[in-house]
């Protein structure tokens with residue numbers, strides 16, 4: 227293969243043969259990428275990791291509307307190499323510094339289509355833990371490109387094991403399936419979920435980030451970085467050749483992306499590690515994004531919050547104030563409407579939450595169902611459901627803000643858009659202005675239902691553009707954003723650190739998902755950025771909500787462990803005050819656990835089985851450890867050699883009781899305290915569906 231590339235390059239590169247180097251190797255030499263043109267003049271690459279070809283020769287290119295495809299006839303005009311080694315400081319994160327160390331190669335190419343010469347460059351970067359590339363369309367004679375398909379292949383080196391969710395233009399809210407690539411077709415879960423907006427496109431389509439394991443035990447992950455002004459990429463598998471091809475979310479007219487030159491596509495990324503923990507630890511996705519675009523980030527704060535939320539999700543109370551449906555918000559008179567008596571966001575209840583949040587050291591309180599329109603929102607594809615500024619009659623926004631402020635709590639705004647992007651964009655200025663007026667500094671937005679205008683999907687180019695526009699506009703107004711049902715993140719929080727959270731996966735709102743789920747998310751969904759997973763459920767039997775027959779499939783120690791295993795600068799204590807009040811000893815961990823870290827280490831992990839992590843608080847010398855396991859119990863020993871040698875710490879250990887079990891005995895936990903040093907080892911027991919959490923408080 228190498229010889230063929232070299233020969234072709236020599237034949238085609240304009241007199242540059244001797245300087246053309248078609249191989250790019252990582253700084254430590256473990257990852258290497260080869261590039262060349264096929265005999266038809268199509269770009270092609272392959273990737274080797276620790277001597278194993280993890281990506282076999284894979285072709286690259288595009289189909290264009292009304293123009294010859296960008297898949298043949300290319301010649302290489304220039305190849306340039308360079309490297310970078312820099313360290314940057316994230317505004318928030320798992321570590322206080324991030325090293326960005328790579329070798330890079332840009333291949334400039336051109337293709338003749340009649341009299342038109344099209345130019346396309348491919349920029350490659352190779353890191354010690356992966357490889358990435360993006361297409362660059364320089365300024366040229368063709369001013370606008372209309373992409374009808376991106377044809378980037380990722381040819382697998384074998385029938386790898388994958389942790390996958392079905393390719394879908396609208397939702398990532400699925401449980402993961404673990405299978406061989408060859409088994410995906412037979413297991414495709416097209417009808418498994420019943421999401422209000424769902425568009426599966428192929429029985430072998432999967433979403434990124436896609437976690438993989440080779441038969442030799444290497445771990446890979448395929449994702450994209452810096453998704454800007456372009457549709458989200460899924461992957462479609464040819465399960466005969468084991469080759470993935472990029473599959474972009476379409477626009478309503480069936481084309482995929484339209485852009486003007488100059489333009490850079492998102493990065494296509496292959497992460498690689500010889501341990502599962504390498505995939506958890508890699509920062510490639512953030513490193514591929516641009517540095518922070520905001521001059522002032524002093525207003526961006528990691529946040530621990532509670533919410534008037536779980537009581538609606540479980541069905542104990544309602545978002546809506548009345549039971550009336552089908553009306554026009556502009557003319558409906560709420561003062562004459564009959565209250566349904568179940569409205570959660572009422573003055574007295576909100577005050578109760580404010581009191582509890584303030585007494586327990588929280589920063590913020592989310593309140594959903596505070597604004598008019600909820601009677602008429604669910605799955606209706608109605609353009610105008612919410613105006614984002616009018617409170618319900620029993621929610622005194624001014625008085626509640628003053629009360630919250632007097633207690634040191636900020637209220638977190640909630641904007642459910644009902645999927646109507648046009649309506650949200652029409653109201654966005656006034657919605658953010660209301661927040662500024664009352665001093666709200668964070669918004670949870672949401673895009674439930676089919677996206678409007680009709681024909682758009684959650685992950686199509688126009689929607690992707692909207693989500694980032696909303697984040698940029700929020701940054702102008704010093705507002706942090708936590709967007710649910712938006713496109714899954716691709717590291718844009720490096721550039722716009724006010725994007726403090728996304729959902730874009732199954733979170734706690736799915737009440738009885740399998741215990742394995744939380745051992746997979748950090749390998750997949752979290753690679754692009756933090757998730758508002760909303761852990762911390764303490765009352766597992768949900769029958770406190772009339773008619774709810776479900777129960778949470780997790781132990782209490784598991785729920786505590788998530789605050790460490792599932793990194794996010796935004797962590798919710800999702801259960802209700804009255805449930806925490808019954809178990810204040812366990813709740814102490816949620817009070818204590820930080821949301822910003824100077825150092826993080828993944829001790830051991832296997833996707834779908836377990837994760838154990840330790841982190842150091844950014845604002846003290848205290849350490850925290852957490853672990854979660856799937857439906858299998860697990861015993862291990864945690865070596866405390868991460869602690870500072872010579873210091874003594876008081877360890878508070880929140881563990882599963884010996885008879886705890888996620889289904890039969892989920893609320894059985896034991897809390898013990900002991901003094902430890904870095905020379906100690908702690909035995910850890912995790913029950914089925916369980917976990918553990920430990921705080922290590924340094925003694926002066």
Ligand code: NOJ
Nearest residue numbers: 594642672674710729735
């Ligand atoms: C779905 C979100 O994920 C959930 O957190 C929210 O409560 C509902 N939509 C209502 O907006």
Ligand code: CA
Nearest residue numbers: 710711729735
């Ligand atoms: Ca959701």
